[in-house]
Amino acid sequence: MEDVSSSRGSMAAVGKGQVFALVIGINDYLSNDYATPWCLPASNVLVLEDRQATRAGILAAFQSHFMDNPRIPDNGNATMILFYAGHGTRILAPENNIARDGRVEAIAPVDERTKDAAGNEVYAIPDYVLGWLLWRLAKKKGPNITVIFDACHSGGLGRDVGQVRAGGSPSPSVPLELDGHLWKDEIGAAQTAPSFRMWSQSAPSHVLLAACGQEETAREIRYDDKSVHGRFTESLITWLRRVSLENTTYQELLNRFPTWSGQTPHCGGEKRDGLVFDGNFPRTGSRTMPLIPHTLPDNEILQSFRVDMGSVDGVVPDTEFTVYGPDNNKLCTLVAHSVETGKTILVPPGKQPVVMKDGQSVTIPPQSRAEVSDWKNDAMILHVYTPDDFPHTTDLFPKHDITVQPKGRKYVQASSVADADIIMRKDGDDIVIQRLTSTILECHPETRFPLRDNAAHLPLVADGIAHFNYFLERHHGSAPLKGFSLEMHRLVGDYPGRRPDLKASPRGDGNLIVDNAVNIPSRAGDKYGFTIRNSSEMDLFPYFFFFEPEEYTIFLWYKPDSHKVAPLTKKTEDVDGTVTISMGSERAIEFRLPPDQPYSSGFLKLFVATQHLDISWIKQDVSPFDPNFKGTPRIQAGQEPLVAIPEWDALTVVLTMTKQ
Template sequence: MAVPLSKVNVFALIIGINNYHSRDDFGTLQGAVNDARTFEKFLLDPHDKRGLGVPRSNVLTIEDRKATRANILAAFKAHLLDNKAIPDHGDATMILFYAGHGSRIEAPGNWGTTDGKVEAICPVDERTTDAAGNYVHTIPDYVLAWLLRDLAQKKGPNITVILDSCHSGGMGRDVGQARNARSLSPFVPLELDSHLWSDKTSTAAAYSMWEPGADSHVLLAACRQEETAREIRYTDKSVHGRFTERLIFHLRRAPLGTTTYAELLNMFPEWSGQTPHCGGARKDRLVFDWNYPATGRSALPLTIIKAPGVQPKTVAGRGEPKDPDEAPLLVDSYSIDMGTVEGVVPGTEFEARAADNTLLGSLTARSVHMSHSILSASDPFHAPVIPPGSRAAVSDWNNHAIVLHVYAPRDFPHLADLFPTGSTDGTRRRKYVQAPSREEAQIALRAADKPGEVLVERLTSTFLEYSPTVRFALADQAKCVHLPNVVDGIAHFNYFLERRHGADPLPGVTLAVHRLEGEVPGRRPDRRYGDDGNLVVNHEVRLLSEPDAQVWYGFTIRNEGPEDLFAYLFYFDPDMYTITRWHAPAGARVYPPLKHGGGTITVGMGSEAAYRFSLPQGQHASSGFLKVFVSSKYLDLDWIQQRRSPFHPDFRGTQRLEMIKERLPEMPKWDAFCVALTMTDGELGRHGGAGLEGGSSGEETGLAADAKREAETDIWYVPSLC
């Protein structure tokens, strides 16, 4: 039986539409209302019937003729955003479920998307006129995203969005009926929903429901961008969306207390032409909850690989559902979604843990690929039994390239904390080793003049030119248990800043910077600045300080190479040692969006959040790095992020959780390049140039942390320096 949620503080808005007013534009569906009612029943059923036991007053369902554009938006506001029963800034679970037709519209300004279009859900009265004679438009995804952002800020970010619809303009030829409009929806005037963002400034949040790193919600969608969501007539004569039927099936059977969103969707079977999608920064948290599994944020699901003569079964939810109480199966090997990109090498050791975090035993990487590795028992004569729901985390990297060489003088007061004598489990997990001299080190640590502070000297060429030193305050001077975590965070930062695939590079990818004009959702490059809007001249961009103006910036990634690619953009802040993802593909739901032969992807334009910069108070210069990763295959690279500074006393390391993916026979390629960005206040020449010492007491004050505030300085942008 499924493990019930430990709380009934769940609120849901459910929408199901079969019969649209404009039948020339929308085919009549048979299963969308059934889906809405089935999902409602799952919420209301008590735990002994494998439901959530949600109070009836917490669920609002809108069907068919009542699901007008005005009613949907009003219901979201009344039942969720302004509902006094939902505590402000709390942990209530909020769910938006939609089953019906989807569509696409021309993107405002044709920026911020790969094909100039954005997705939308279709209210029942779309393409008709209301009682006042006004034309009724679709509901674009950026409108829903703004509402979800407001809901997350007011009530909390424990929000799940479930969409059983599709947006492709073509009709499929395989099984079932497609849930998509017969043509694109008409362009939505910007002023129609402008009241949502008037008197508000942009933030680092993205204004698209499909944004892979959206912090406001987790999205469960029925299919990829170019695919179709199907509804099927089942053997009991009922009609349901294929996605919703499987979703309810698994929700009623999966142990929700130990199952993440990504693992839930991984339980789905493979369908031709329909691939369910899971997106959002919180997809690796427990379903309808905001906690991580008991095994922690750094552990990954294990997939059992069939041993000769043994029937395969699934540890972490692959393929069709299994009885959670079935006996575990002993097999030879396991697959885990960490590979060469993460730094795994043959010989990397992992700890296997059960769902309750009980230690099961040790596994070792035997075969390592770009995005996954094959593990087997470290001791084949004492192989651990791995039950369902188990995960594994690295216990010893055994990789010299990922290890940071750290020098500290003998009089460094925390030398024993940093390099304890003897081998322990803790030291084996560290990403650094002691360097015998400064000449052999990548960083050097020494006590700063101010008591309780440590000075970090960066000794590699990447840092020496821009930011050679930084200092931070220790959280506990008497017993410095935090210092090893700090150095681990620095090692993580350095490794991925310097990471580049030199064996088989992917040429022809560049990054451009733009000053923007216009307002959300129509921001675009201001072509009065630079070469047709491109500010890069001779590998450099220099921006003049405009303290009294709100100047926003965006980026374009261009691919002049011979093959389509997936592209990722990260910002590395060396003052705080934070890594922030600024762009990633919308999961496995899309085909490679960065097309070959001049294809582009824009970041911070259209309906996306733009960027502006400022210096930390008291500093005359600061540097940062933009890093572009590209790959011929989709990769979930969110684990690269280090959003909390290692200097923060609560820093415990980076997370790494992702859904298990099918193993494909081809050998995908990847590559990366780095650009440096230096900011000055115009006083640079009088204060010793770039590379001034940074400082931190645990507060986020670096260049990246200020990316959403006014530009107050000049900026230099120098590509391809690392």
């Protein structure tokens, strides 16, 4: 093992907890400096180079350095980093694997396409094998895992400057049984297909930082010191040293990279909007977003900024934002000046040239952030009725004027049941929420939760319900986009080859959704996946959420990996563009009812847009009823300004599950 505990221009040790890295470099892609840009003890870093990076060597190193490492606590919060710089390839998928071109990504170990000591063929390591290993690692050691790949999956082999980082000819298909021993003992277990209340995106175990998209090439260039490195790795290390990691998300980190033709770095995984190496840094505000300097054409307002949220998020002109500095101290207030679908321009109150406070102009430094403090949007406001005997009315409405929205809140008190969206009442030790809005009323007339002597939490409960209701009902008034649809499938086959059961639907196409509704039984072993279909003439960016009304939670099941490349391609030559979710080598979804519950309903919500939208912050993973609920998550900002107003649309499907 090579000592990589020091590095040129070394940066401080990452975070406050322990960090462990497995670094794999093939064909002299690594130097000591690029193996790890942070100062770590040599014992925490294992480096495999060239002849060491065999298929068996890589899998064994993953097991010994991560899975079986006694210095990494089980169920802990240690940061684990898997870095791979070398050849990428695409291989024929296992039988029935869901892939648009019938292939999956893989990394090519140094001994691929040779014979091992026993005379057996050595194959590439496919993504579904790596995904399974990472899921097991997260389950055992914790989900604070970052995977960095500087490799690509197309193009020709080249080590010259400007060439791509990929294998030369297609790799042979990997026999499905080759790695089956990894999952055969767990494949039938319930935890391999999370219930809808436990579900997260198909890569909940880790964050993936990749050098390029699926159809692109990752290139390397020569630098001033005559060394040759992947430009993705070079940019990654540069920005890891420069940014404030305690205030930077993975997606924000990638947004700082330069723009390259034919190579678009992308970020995947449920935690891509979380802080870099999350868990070893303190969190910032839960609903804050970066402020991006902006220049207005009239030059009369000297301080103006852009935030990447807009009308689709509920922002309207005059929505107020509180600004926080890099140290999280409150600086000032800005207001929405102009609002588009995916962005808002903020200016000082009263459209003054600069923000004034106590007679002095306020300086807003770089890396400042903002959060909405007053939506000023009547459509977002939840009207709450409380009966006369409700003992906690003053906790919800401390002001005398009950029709005025409390500062920063999303609700007001309704003067009558007829004017209310919900009724909040007390029943014993429980708070009962009675729903009155049409969409949710049909499925769940009421829900309840224990107060636990925490009446001060009720304003956050009402805010969370308002957030849930607003985005469940959110739709575009003119429905400008046509030709997109959502399909739900019951799956057959085993991991990693699950596929739609065409016989499960009356039409014989495998789609269970009829008239924006789907009914399924609660049955052990049933697994489900989804297809988003595009028969229009425009490429689209899809965002897929699940709304769970009993707990008022919102889960993000899919969003695009890239800000620039639309994954839901337009129809070409009578073939629809598709995005598949939870099929093939992705982990499937399983819906199960609790033993004492005869039925349950939820909502599938699909947003699509012609340009990228930063709406992942809509998710509400923690129930508002939970004392740990602190509000909706933060969102990230894009580096590139939006040059046009993107069109968007949405559809909602009611999912009902009944006990057999």
